[in-house]
Amino acid sequence: SAVISQKPSRDICQRGTSLTIQCQVDSQVTMMFWYRQQPGQSLTLIATANQGSEATYESGFVIDKFPISRPNLTFSTLTVSNMSPEDSSIYLCSVERSTEAFFGQGTRLTVV
Amino acid sequence: KQEVTQIPAALSVPEGENLVLNCSFTDSAIYNLQWFRQDPGKGLTSLLLIQSSQREQTSGRLNASLDKSSGRSTLYIAASQPGDSATYLCAVSSNQGGKLIFGQGTELSVKP
Numbered sequence: 001s002a003v004i005s006q007k008p009s010r011d012i013c014q015r016g017t018s019l020t021i022q023c024q025v026d027s028q029v030t031m032m033f034w035y036r037q038q039p040g041q042s043l044t045l046i047a048t049a050n051q052g053s054e055a056t057y058e059s060g061f062v063i064d065k066f067p068i069s070r071p072n073l074t075f076s077t078l079t080v081s082n083m084s085p086e087d088s089s090i091y092l093c094s095v096e097r098s099t100e101a102f103f104g105q106g107t108r109l110t111v112v
Numbered sequence: 113k114q115e116v117t118q119i120p121a122a123l124s125v126p127e128g129e130n131l132v133l134n135c136s137f138t139d140s141a142i143y144n145l146q147w148f149r150q151d152p153g154k155g156l157t158s159l160l161l162i163q164s165s166q167r168e169q170t171s172g173r174l175n176a177s178l179d180k181s182s183g184r185s186t187l188y189i190a191a192s193q194p195g196d197s198a199t200y201l202c203a204v205s206s207n208q209g210g211k212l213i214f215g216q217g218t219e220l221s222v223k224p
Contacts, residue, residue: 006155031209042201042214043156058211092155096209099144099163105155 002026002097006104013083013111020079021107023093028073033094034066037106043092049076083111114139116204118215125192126223133187133218135202140180143208147176147187148201150217156201160187192222 003026013019023032031050035043046066047055055068069077080087090106115138125131135145144163148156160169160176162185168177175188185202199219203212 001158033211042216043203043212044214045211048211090153094212099208100158100161101146101203101205101212102158103148103156106153108153 001100002029002095002102004093004095004102004104006093006107008107009105010108011110013109015084015111017083018079018081019083019109020077021091021093023076023078023104025074025095029095029097030073031096032070032076033096033101034068034076034078035092035094035103037090037092039088046078046091080109083109085111087111114142114204114206114213116202116213116215118200118202118218120218121216122219122221124221124223127192127194129192129222130188130190131192131220133189133200133202133220135185135187135215137183137185137204137213139206140183141206142180142204143206143210145176145178145185145202145204146212147174147185148203150199150201152199159200189220192220194222194224196220197222 005024007022034046037043046061047057049055049070051070067079092106094103119134146161147159162178173190178185199217201217203214
């Protein structure tokens with residue numbers, strides 16, 4: 001298995017501000033994945049973060065809105081920029097180990 | 113484009129009942145399929161991983177089957193308990209290290 005620590009676990013933010021979410025993994029991984037789960041919806045992949053290269057974004061997600069850092073093989077951050085109420089979601093980071101996906105506990109974001 | 117559907121969307125059963133959750137996917141060219149559990153407002157816990165070459169996996173009271181050719185998987189829960197109450201998600205990936213495509217989930221409630 002993999003131990004993934006995500007911070008913060010929840011936050012309430014004012015619209016127009018930005019929030020950076022941190023994800024720490026207990027051992028080195030090549031790729032880290034960031035997902036969004038909007039209220040009542042399932043998970044959608046935002047981007048894949050590789051160490052040493054720019055993140056790869058899925059259709060509908062852009063770097064200016066969701067900048068990602070991947071400074072080393074155990075850590076990544078996702079920033080939600082210029083937030084609006086529509087960004088209220090649970091954001092989750094994920095890694096794969098022996099072909100199995102593992103998830104952090106998520107960050108519950110509410111934008112007011 | 114891969115699409116994953118889960119039926120039913122919600123299920124309420126009395127304690128002790130055996131139950132089956134269904135997952136279907138449109139593209140049979142999958143790498144693996146994974147079942148997750150999500151408690152309200154929390155992250156995902158991996159339950160079972162089935163590789164594309166496998167037909168089923170078992171863990172305790174849980175059994176997951178995979179019929180790749182027909183694009184179906186089932187999660188069987190034996191002797192359900194109130195602690196099993198959660199949302200169950202299935203997800204497929206098309207390659208190792210690739211993104212997961214999730215179903216909408218089945219919200220299970222087990223009544224004491």
